[in-house]
Amino acid sequence: MVATKPRQGGVAAPGRLALQALSSAALALPAYAATPPPEPRVDYHAFRYREAPLPRRVSAGAQRGRFAVDGHKLAGSLPLGSSFALNADLTVETMSGASPWFITPGASGQPIQVMSGATIDDARQDLLLALTNYRRGHSLSGSLGVSEEDDYRALNLGFELGVEPQGKQYSYGFGLGYSADKLFPTDGGSAAYPDRISQADKRQWAAHAELTQVLTRQSVVRLGLVWQDKAGYLSDPYKRVFVQDSTVPDARPERRRVLAVLVNWRRYLQRAAAALHLDYRGTRDDWKVQTHSLEARWIQALGARWSLSSGLRYYTQSQAAFYAPYFAQLPVSGQVSSDYRLSPFGAMSLSAQLETRRGAWDLGLGLEHYDASAQLALGGVHVANPALLRYQLFNLRVGYRFE
Amino acid sequence: MHVFRAMGSPCQLQVYAADRTQSQAALSVAQAEIERLEAKYSLFRETSLLCRINRAAGGGAQRVDAETAGLLDFVAQAHRHSGGLFDPTAGVLREVWDFRLGRKPQPAAVTALLARIGWDRVRWQSPRLTLPAGMSLDFGGFVKEYAADAAAAQLRLAGFDQGLLNLGGDLAVLGPHPDGQPWQVGVRHPRRVQTAVAQVAMAQGALASSGDYERCFEEAGQRYCHILNPLTGWPVHGYAAVSVVAPQCLVAGVASTVAMLMAPDQARIWLEEAGLAFLCISAEGDLSGRLAPGPETR
Numbered sequence: 001m002v003a004t005k006p007r008q009g010g011v012a013a014p015g016r017l018a019l020q021a022l023s024s025a026a027l028a029l030p031a032y033a034a035t036p037p038p039e040p041r042v043d044y045h046a047f048r049y050r051e052a053p054l055p056r057r058v059s060a061g062a063q064r065g066r067f068a069v070d071g072h073k074l075a076g077s078l079p080l081g082s083s084f085a086l087n088a089d090l091t092v093e094t095m096s097g098a099s100p101w102f103i104t105p106g107a108s109g110q111p112i113q114v115m116s117g118a119t120i121d122d123a124r125q126d127l128l129l130a131l132t133n134y135r136r137g138h139s140l141s142g143s144l145g146v147s148e149e150d151d152y153r154a155l156n157l158g159f160e161l162g163v164e165p166q167g168k169q170y171s172y173g174f175g176l177g178y179s180a181d182k183l184f185p186t187d188g189g190s191a192a193y194p195d196r197i198s199q200a201d202k203r204q205w206a207a208h209a210e211l212t213q214v215l216t217r218q219s220v221v222r223l224g225l226v227w228q229d230k231a232g233y234l235s236d237p238y239k240r241v242f243v244q245d246s247t248v249p250d251a252r253p254e255r256r257r258v259l260a261v262l263v264n265w266r267r268y269l270q271r272a273a274a275a276l277h278l279d280y281r282g283t284r285d286d287w288k289v290q291t292h293s294l295e296a297r298w299i300q301a302l303g304a305r306w307s308l309s310s311g312l313r314y315y316t317q318s319q320a321a322f323y324a325p326y327f328a329q330l331p332v333s334g335q336v337s338s339d340y341r342l343s344p345f346g347a348m349s350l351s352a353q354l355e356t357r358r359g360a361w362d363l364g365l366g367l368e369h370y371d372a373s374a375q376l377a378l379g380g381v382h383v384a385n386p387a388l389l390r391y392q393l394f395n396l397r398v399g400y401r402f403e
Numbered sequence: 404m405h406v407f408r409a410m411g412s413p414c415q416l417q418v419y420a421a422d423r424t425q426s427q428a429a430l431s432v433a434q435a436e437i438e439r440l441e442a443k444y445s446l447f448r449e450t451s452l453l454c455r456i457n458r459a460a461g462g463g464a465q466r467v468d469a470e471t472a473g474l475l476d477f478v479a480q481a482h483r484h485s486g487g488l489f490d491p492t493a494g495v496l497r498e499v500w501d502f503r504l505g506r507k508p509q510p511a512a513v514t515a516l517l518a519r520i521g522w523d524r525v526r527w528q529s530p531r532l533t534l535p536a537g538m539s540l541d542f543g544g545f546v547k548e549y550a551a552d553a554a555a556a557q558l559r560l561a562g563f564d565q566g567l568l569n570l571g572g573d574l575a576v577l578g579p580h581p582d583g584q585p586w587q588v589g590v591r592h593p594r595r596v597q598t599a600v601a602q603v604a605m606a607q608g609a610l611a612s613s614g615d616y617e618r619c620f621e622e623a624g625q626r627y628c629h630i631l632n633p634l635t636g637w638p639v640h641g642y643a644a645v646s647v648v649a650p651q652c653l654v655a656g657v658a659s660t661v662a663m664l665m666a667p668d669q670a671r672i673w674l675e676e677a678g679l680a681f682l683c684i685s686a687e688g689d690l691s692g693r694l695a696p697g698p699e700t701r
Contacts, residue, residue, distance in 0.1 A: 016487065016660075018484035018673070019649075019654070019658070019677035019678065019679065021480045021483070021484050022480055022481055022484060022654045022657060022658070023475070023649070023650065023651065023654050024480075025476050025479075025480040025481075026477055026552075026653045027479040027651070039562070039564075082560075091658075172483065200428060214696075270678050271678060276602050304583070304585075304606065343525045357583065358583065359580075359581060359582055359583055
């Protein structure tokens with residue numbers, strides 16, 4: 001029927017490949033890249049954090065119950081005109097319980113955690129305000145935050161720039177933050193705690209850069225680099241360290257520089273109506289602490305309105321240069337700490353979050369179980385810190401979007 | 404519901420708005436964006452950017468704006484991944500194919516035109532385009548779909564995120580009904596215009612259709628429709644109509660056009676592999692694809 005000689009054509013690419021290529025080419029177009037200010041919304045989060053008591057065989061002291069925190073957070077987002085948005089977060093937390101005080105050698109040299117005698121009761125209020133200017137292709141935001149506890153006050157400032165170049169498969173961003181903190185430890189310099197400091201300062205600069213690259217319509221990778229420079233009093237005023245046969249206050253270097261690398265990979269699985277997130281975060285600092293964290297998260301849509309996300313996270317860290325459960329003698333540097341957070345350990349955490357959307361309402365319910373142990377550490381641990389954490393975190397979220 | 408005409412087609416906008424003023428505002432937002440794209444890419448307006456680009460064919464490299472560059476990048480991908488079945492340079496075939504008059508061209512005239520067709524002869528290195536002499540670009544195969552997406556994006560920016568925009572059969576969903584229920588969209592029968600052959604529930608995304616129901620004529624019992632194979636210059640005899648659901652109307656539109664140009668079996672496999680929801684209607688009226696109604700609802 002056709003008298004023409006066909007011109008040479010290529011072979012059509014397999015459907016899946018073709019769709020990915022077309023979708024990512026389409027998504028690069030400006031019509032799909034405009035960044036709208038978020039819709040007005042209010043979110044309420046409540047959370048309940050409970051640390052498990054330490055086992056009897058590794059602890060001493062009147063208290064075995066550890067930290068409990070109950071928190072409430074109200075977050076609001078309000079567009080101002082067509083290109084600005086104001087975000088406000090208010091958090092109120094109440095904390096109570098005992099915390100690890102110092103570690104003493106047991107009868108056979110095994111470390112025994114002594115818990116602080118008094119329980120701490122404290123409350124924290126935190127307010128964060130951020131103003132963002134959205135334009136076609138980029139957003140610029142500035143933030144101001146204040147945080148206050150009985151023994152702590154912090155002020156922080158931040159700037160952030162996000163760029164989504166038109167017609168490109170990537171976006172990038174930069175941020176700069178500064179925070180100034182003041183500590184007024186309870187009972188500092190009192191007769192009961194004569195060598196506890198009564199006041200101290202610390203400051204932190206942080207900078208970050210990130211790049212997000214669309215790989216296909218179904219997958220995205222984000223690379224990030226974070227630099228932190230902390231200076232001032234970085235010790236824990238409530239912790240002590242067993243040296244020889246007495247205890248001295250926790251004493252850490254007055255500066256800590258941390259470099260963190262982040263890699264986040266997201267893949268949307270259309271057939272399964274699910275998404276897979278793989279996240280890695282690694283840090284190293286000049287206290288010689290190296291950390292690696294790897295998380296896999298599966299987010300499954302359950303019908304049109306429900307989703308269930310479940311995640312498994314592995315974490316491992318090496319110890320700080322000046323850490324030991326206890327010391328036979330004071331090092332020349334004078335720097336000592338037996339804080340479990342500076343000890344070598346590994347941890348596994350399991351979490352699940354159920355979310356639903358009903359008209360303008362979002363509801364979420366989540367649970368996380370975290371368990372740290374020396375056996376989980378990469379590379380093995382000679383002596384495990386007795387105060388390694390186990391906790392459970394419950395959270396409830398209710399969100400409302402205004403039309 | 405607002406009914407209006409744009410890009411030579413009847414259009415509908417359904418949007419949930421607080422009051423009449425708001426819904427009128429939504430209509431203006433959508434119309435302004437569609438009008439902008441029509442003024443930019445229509446071949447029937449001498450002053451359009453696309454006409455200016457075509458007039459400059461044979462005159463060396465031209466620098467194009469970011470939006471046009473994005474569309475050309477998209478075109479390049481679509482051409483490559485369709486094995487050349489999707490080709491924005493095939494518009495010159497209209498010089499010999501006149502579907503309104505219903506006249507079959509001389510085969511030699513069609514063959515002569517093939518020398519002026521082929522995206523692979525165009526030099527495209529974003530943002531520079533070099534169009535050889537005698538060749539021209541025609542965005543008619545996808546600009547309506549792109550306009551549906553672009554107008555939907557503008558509506559969402561303006562805060563209208565519950566509604567449905569229909570540009571002459573190319574649909575973009577702004578968002579579900581306020582109670583979260585999806586829109587029930589009917590796919591029409593290629594020959595019986597008022598009949599819906601399938602219903603699709605859509606809370607988001609887009610639906611585009613290609614069919615031989617638009618400009619066609621019959622000669623000696625053979626149906627010639629306006630969807631021409633750029634490789635041969637002749638109409639295809641595959642499906643009578645193909646509808647595709649995709650996140651973007653632009654992608655749905657290209658997928659449905661390419662599927663129309665393929666042999667039916669090949670088209671069905673291609674769409675299935677792409678993981679897209681689709682409905683193919685054969686010349687005999689048989690339905691296939693994930694959107695085809697099941698036996699219990701037929």
